[in-house]
Amino acid sequence: MDYHWKNVKPYIILNCASSADGKIALPNRKKIELSNTEDFERVHNLRAKCDAIIVGINTVIEDNPNLTVNEKYASGPNPIRIILDTNYRTPQNSKILNGESETIIIIGDKTVDRKLPNVKTFRCGKEEINIENLLQYLNQLNINNILVEGGETVIWSFLEKKLFNELNIFISSVIVGGKETPSIAGGKGFLDRKKILNLELNKFKQIGDGILLTYSKSNN
Numbered sequence: 001m002d003y004h005w006k007n008v009k010p011y012i013i014l015n016c017a018s019s020a021d022g023k024i025a026l027p028n029r030k031k032i033e034l035s036n037t038e039d040f041e042r043v044h045n046l047r048a049k050c051d052a053i054i055v056g057i058n059t060v061i062e063d064n065p066n067l068t069v070n071e072k073y074a075s076g077p078n079p080i081r082i083i084l085d086t087n088y089r090t091p092q093n094s095k096i097l098n099g100e101s102e103t104i105i106i107i108g109d110k111t112v113d114r115k116l117p118n119v120k121t122f123r124c125g126k127e128e129i130n131i132e133n134l135l136q137y138l139n140q141l142n143i144n145n146i147l148v149e150g151g152e153t154v155i156w157s158f159l160e161k162k163l164f165n166e167l168n169i170f171i172s173s174v175i176v177g178g179k180e181t182p183s184i185a186g187g188k189g190f191l192d193r194k195k196i197l198n199l200e201l202n203k204f205k206q207i208g209d210g211i212l213l214t215y216s217k218s219n220n
């Protein structure tokens, strides 16, 4: 199944909260709250407007997020939770299994299925989930707006393939440090200077004590 970007167009927003030095978690990969209240309101309003939310399995394991719209910050329907989990490592106590919103775990073509509650699975890829084919599947489900919330490996995959419309980075006024600390974009990185990804800065806005940067792909 080939993915034709021009024919299939879910609107894709990549979103993350970072420290001033570009880190998105603690050096031991544990979760750190980098958003302030205003930013949480922005993110939860975004969740309420999107049809689906995508995260990688390591984020589920490390952070155990609920990935729903928290009524403390916003109101609206919960997006469908989509988890990229080639080897079906989702822990049994994960909040994403709580049935609070529709959840689809995307697993490898040959991965052994498991009986976990309140989830469907969809097979899509060999060594890792094939994002182009996944987007085609989500398009068939009438998913038109997708919020990708991390972590660094998943954000990298979408950036590397230029599969995004917006990149939102909230920068908190803190330094985390650490050379192994997860950053906004992980993965292999661009090894060739000519291949680094050019962005267009569309907006910058102070939100409380932090700043929100909104980028799109550059045409250059």
Ligand SMILES: NC(=O)c1ccc[n+]([C@@H]2O[C@H](COP(=O)([O-])OP(=O)(O)OC[C@H]3O[C@@H](n4cnc5c(N)ncnc54)[C@H](OP(=O)(O)O)[C@@H]3O)[C@@H](O)[C@H]2O)c1
Binding pocket: 015, 016, 017, 018, 023, 024, 025, 026, 029, 030, 031, 032, 034, 055, 056, 057, 058, 059, 060, 062, 063, 084, 085, 086, 087, 088, 089, 127, 128, 129, 130, 131, 149, 150, 151, 152, 153, 154, 155, 157, 182, 186
């Ligand atoms: N501050 C923020 O905004 C924010 C948000 C989210 C997460 N985080 C932090 O990010 C860290 C987790 O990041 P992470 O990079 O370790 O994990 P991740 O991006 O959450 O998950 C990566 C894993 O997803 C699976 N995967 C399957 N197909 C993939 C594909 N095509 N592209 C990318 N991944 C694919 C792979 O595991 P398999 O091979 O097993 O399938 C891969 O190792 C945590 O420390 C968390 O706290 C921060």
